[in-house]
Amino acid sequence: MDFFELIQRRRSTRLFTSQPVEEQKLQAILEAANRAPSAGNLQAYEIYLVTDLARLHHLAEAALDQDFIAQAPLALVFCANPARSSKKYGRRSASLYCLQDATIACAFAHLAAAALDLASVWVGAFDDDRVRRAIGVGDSLLPVAILPVGYPGEKPPPASRRSLSGLVH
Numbered sequence: 001m002d003f004f005e006l007i008q009r010r011r012s013t014r015l016f017t018s019q020p021v022e023e024q025k026l027q028a029i030l031e032a033a034n035r036a037p038s039a040g041n042l043q044a045y046e047i048y049l050v051t052d053l054a055r056l057h058h059l060a061e062a063a064l065d066q067d068f069i070a071q072a073p074l075a076l077v078f079c080a081n082p083a084r085s086s087k088k089y090g091r092r093s094a095s096l097y098c099l100q101d102a103t104i105a106c107a108f109a110h111l112a113a114a115a116l117d118l119a120s121v122w123v124g125a126f127d128d129d130r131v132r133r134a135i136g137v138g139d140s141l142l143p144v145a146i147l148p149v150g151y152p153g154e155k156p157p158p159a160s161r162r163s164l165s166g167l168v169h
């Protein structure tokens with residue numbers, strides 16, 4: 001698929017079928033995330049793969065009961081790892097670069113899922129501590145995004161956007 005066609009076709013999709021995601025497709029998504037740029041190439045983030053149904057339910061609860069998370073066969077949780085980059089770049093990296101690293105990696109994964117005709121949606125509304133508990137990590141990591149991934153059970157229309165004339169200065 002052409003890159004610009006992919007950009008046009010990507011949607012936030014919040015309804016999943018029960019069809020599992022093939023291992024090959026999952027690997028392709030993770031490889032895509034791993035190709036994302038990062039500050040100093042330090043990749044100051046971690047990805048948690050969640051497939052266990054009970055954990056998916058805990059994630060959904062942690063995310064203000066966004067139940068569609070538990071309908072997906074898997075979710076990827078992107079966490080910033082401040083310690084990984086702050087050794088080299090100090091405070092700016094602890095408060096910014098690691099968040100950007102995790103964010104870009106999740107964006108790559110979101111696009112890769114779309115390229116494979118899979119559905120996903122960026123979930124950012126959640127309680128940090130409850131997400132940490134759901135994936136079993138301590139407070140050295142900061143959850144940045146949950147990305148449930150599966151086969152689409154809906155085809156949402158494109159969401160509106162600001163006009164470029166209002167956005168570009």
Ligand SMILES: Cc1cc2nc3c(=O)[nH]c(=O)nc-3n(C[C@H](O)[C@H](O)[C@H](O)COP(=O)(O)O)c2cc1C
Binds near residue numbers: 010126
């Ligand atoms: C930082 C961020 C946080 C988001 N959090 C949520 C969320 O918690 N739940 C949700 O359903 N969608 C969430 N979204 C998805 C947006 O609602 C969606 O991207 C937006 O409505 C535009 O739709 P589109 O992605 O289909 O173009 C989030 C997106 C971003 C980038």
